[in-house]
Amino acid sequence: MTQKIRMDVEIAGVRFKNPVMTASGTFGSGAEYGEYVDLDCLGAVVTKGVASVPWPGNPAPRIAETCGGMLNAIGLQNPGVEVFCQRDLPFLKKYDTRVIVNVCGRTQEDYCQVVERLQGELVDMLEINVSCPNVKEGGISFGQDPRSLEKITQAVKRCAAQPVIMKLSPNVADIGEMARAAEAGGADAVSLINTLTGMKIDIHRRTFALANKTGGLSGPAIRPVAVRMVYEASRAVRLPVIGMGGIQTADDAVEFLLAGASAVSVGTANFHDPCVTKKIIDGLRAYMERYGVDDVKDLVGAVREDISV
Amino acid sequence: MKQKEICQVIRQEQLGTGIYSLWLEAGDMAGQAHPGQFVMLYGKDASRLLPRPISICQTDGTALRLVYRVAGAGTEEFSALCKGQTLEVLGPLGNGFPLREAQGKRVLLLGGGIGIPPMLGAADRLRDGAVAVLGYKDETFLKDEFERACPVVFATEDGSGGVKGNVLDAIREKGIRGDMIFACGPIPMLRAVQAYAEGAGIPCWISMEERMACGIGACLGCVCDTAKEDAHSHVHRKRVCKDGPVFLSTEVRL
Numbered sequence A: 001m002t003q004k005i006r007m008d009v010e011i012a013g014v015r016f017k018n019p020v021m022t023a024s025g026t027f028g029s030g031a032e033y034g035e036y037v038d039l040d041c042l043g044a045v046v047t048k049g050v051a052s053v054p055w056p057g058n059p060a061p062r063i064a065e066t067c068g069g070m071l072n073a074i075g076l077q078n079p080g081v082e083v084f085c086q087r088d089l090p091f092l093k094k095y096d097t098r099v100i101v102n103v104c105g106r107t108q109e110d111y112c113q114v115v116e117r118l119q120g121e122l123v124d125m126l127e128i129n130v131s132c133p134n135v136k137e138g139g140i141s142f143g144q145d146p147r148s149l150e151k152i153t154q155a156v157k158r159c160a161a162q163p164v165i166m167k168l169s170p171n172v173a174d175i176g177e178m179a180r181a182a183e184a185g186g187a188d189a190v191s192l193i194n195t196l197t198g199m200k201i202d203i204h205r206r207t208f209a210l211a212n213k214t215g216g217l218s219g220p221a222i223r224p225v226a227v228r229m230v231y232e233a234s235r236a237v238r239l240p241v242i243g244m245g246g247i248q249t250a251d252d253a254v255e256f257l258l259a260g261a262s263a264v265s266v267g268t269a270n271f272h273d274p275c276v277t278k279k280i281i282d283g284l285r286a287y288m289e290r291y292g293v294d295d296v297k298d299l300v301g302a303v304r305e306d307i308s309v
Numbered sequence B: 001m002k003q004k005e006i007c008q009v010i011r012q013e014q015l016g017t018g019i020y021s022l023w024l025e026a027g028d029m030a031g032q033a034h035p036g037q038f039v040m041l042y043g044k045d046a047s048r049l050l051p052r053p054i055s056i057c058q059t060d061g062t063a064l065r066l067v068y069r070v071a072g073a074g075t076e077e078f079s080a081l082c083k084g085q086t087l088e089v090l091g092p093l094g095n096g097f098p099l100r101e102a103q104g105k106r107v108l109l110l111g112g113g114i115g116i117p118p119m120l121g122a123a124d125r126l127r128d129g130a131v132a133v134l135g136y137k138d139e140t141f142l143k144d145e146f147e148r149a150c151p152v153v154f155a156t157e158d159g160s161g162g163v164k165g166n167v168l169d170a171i172r173e174k175g176i177r178g179d180m181i182f183a184c185g186p187i188p189m190l191r192a193v194q195a196y197a198e199g200a201g202i203p204c205w206i207s208m209e210e211r212m213a214c215g216i217g218a219c220l221g222c223v224c225d226t227a228k229e230d231a232h233s234h235v236h237r238k239r240v241c242k243d244g245p246v247f248l249s250t251e252v253r254l
Helices: A081-092 A108-117 A146-159 A175-184 A220-236 A250-259 A276-291 B028-032 B073-079 B117-129 B143-149 B167-174 B187-200
Strands: A009-011 A014-016 A020-022 A044-046 A063-066 A069-072 A098-103 A125-129 A164-167 A189-192 A196-199 A214-218 A241-244 A263-266 B005-016 B019-025 B038-042 B052-055 B058-060 B063-069 B086-093 B107-112 B130-136 B152-156 B180-184 B204-207 B223-226 B237-239 B246-248
Touching: A020 A276, A069 A220, A081 A098, A081 A108, A098 A108, A108 A125, A108 A146, A125 A146, A146 A164, A146 A175, A175 A189, A175 A220, A189 A220, A214 A220, A220 A241, A220 A250, A241 A250, A250 A263, A250 A276, A263 A276, B005 B063, B019 B073, B028 B058, B028 B063, B028 B086, B038 B063, B052 B063, B052 B073, B058 B117, B063 B073, B063 B117, B107 B117, B107 B167, B107 B187, B117 B130, B117 B143, B117 B180, B130 B143, B130 B167, B143 B152, B152 B167, B167 B187, B180 B187, B187 B204
Parallel strands: A020 A044, A020 A263, A044 A098, A098 A125, A125 A164, A164 A189, A189 A241, A241 A263, B107 B130, B107 B180, B130 B152, B180 B204
Antiparallel strands: A009 A014, A063 A069, A069 A214, A196 A214, B005 B019, B005 B086, B019 B063, B038 B052, B038 B086, B058 B063, B204 B246, B223 B237
């Protein structure tokens, strides 16, 4: 008997063929990974952060491996929104997948400039990066204070033509409060978690492993933190939550859905296997078949609160 | 679609202190590989997420040879692989040396330390069109294999063999001249080679190394500073994995 399985999800009125997306910064604008994954199979491509003008990013080394994770301090190197619209967006539009543009900036004006430039473009959603730990000015400062977050959300919403996802930082005391601030500012969804600020020291050379000294920790090492925060955020607001943080397998993706995520993003795992997103989508279907789940939406927030062990 | 391939170890031997030579059954990958390109090797220990970029030393039919130095836990894991065991490999990646432009020219192949192995594949192809100048700290490795391919001059930092000093000391002492340079080695060596090539007015290609995550140009983890604006981000920073690892020496700021 073939089971009729529905994997599509809807977030802020946008329909995705499945709940598996790429996490910003790990997938470029799709072109490099297009040789390894059929982009048509993805729920969405979430692009690397796009600023109003080209950003050079941080000096190298920008990458350091840690146990079960990695630190990065790329510093949001990107070609700016003009090149993005002329080169990267036309490439992505050739595929039957949703396009979510991650937007970065140093000031409110920076964010609004990018969001305004994207008004007439074929972009499905915007993800506002107010949580990058590697950029000193702006960025994360908006993401660590609820009032600043609410204000920037309002400002972006005023000039956005597409639904707005606010990407939250885990480097806060109360993630629920931050999710509520985004909701109060008019956000259409929240995504979390961005990376946790970390540091690695090379004991042989007695230097910092990263030129930037600190970097963002990602990978399976952070997954339990991410699952907990997705759970808390999804209980704090009515907004849909896009969950991410160390997802490597379909089982990990299911865990985030059960915690309350309506969709998930796969990031660092792409570095370990450039084909991993397709495997996660196939594995999610297999999980649903195994447990007789007809609709992936039935998994969202379905962790049982009544049974502890 | 491209993907990681599972490759079987044909043999592995130790060439010197911490230096290993690994032959892999690599199918099409070996046929596609070009001197100066690299592969990503994926370990089996899940606590180490990132693949290790390793330069391609030689190819032979469907086999790929990697000569690498144990630099940490990842390469330590690879060094324990025996005949018949497998590991996952992605590649070949990157651009490689411009062998076509080297035709009919006398090419100096400059290798320093663990930058020596990728020059052997170039020596295999260029044969008598090349002169290899190899710089070691003390003990030598792969030298006899270079000697089977092309004329070789070598230097050791401690003077235990060949010219005492580095590759440039060897070039000067032996009065070696060439029309073109291909080089791979540590940054101080590449800096000196860059200056030498500029002074001598010789076109020079250098192979760069940097910490990498994706290896395919997406994450922007492995950039180097460039003289001109790069085509990807328009910010004077090129991706070592995708735009390189081989660059014209006038392109990069070391």
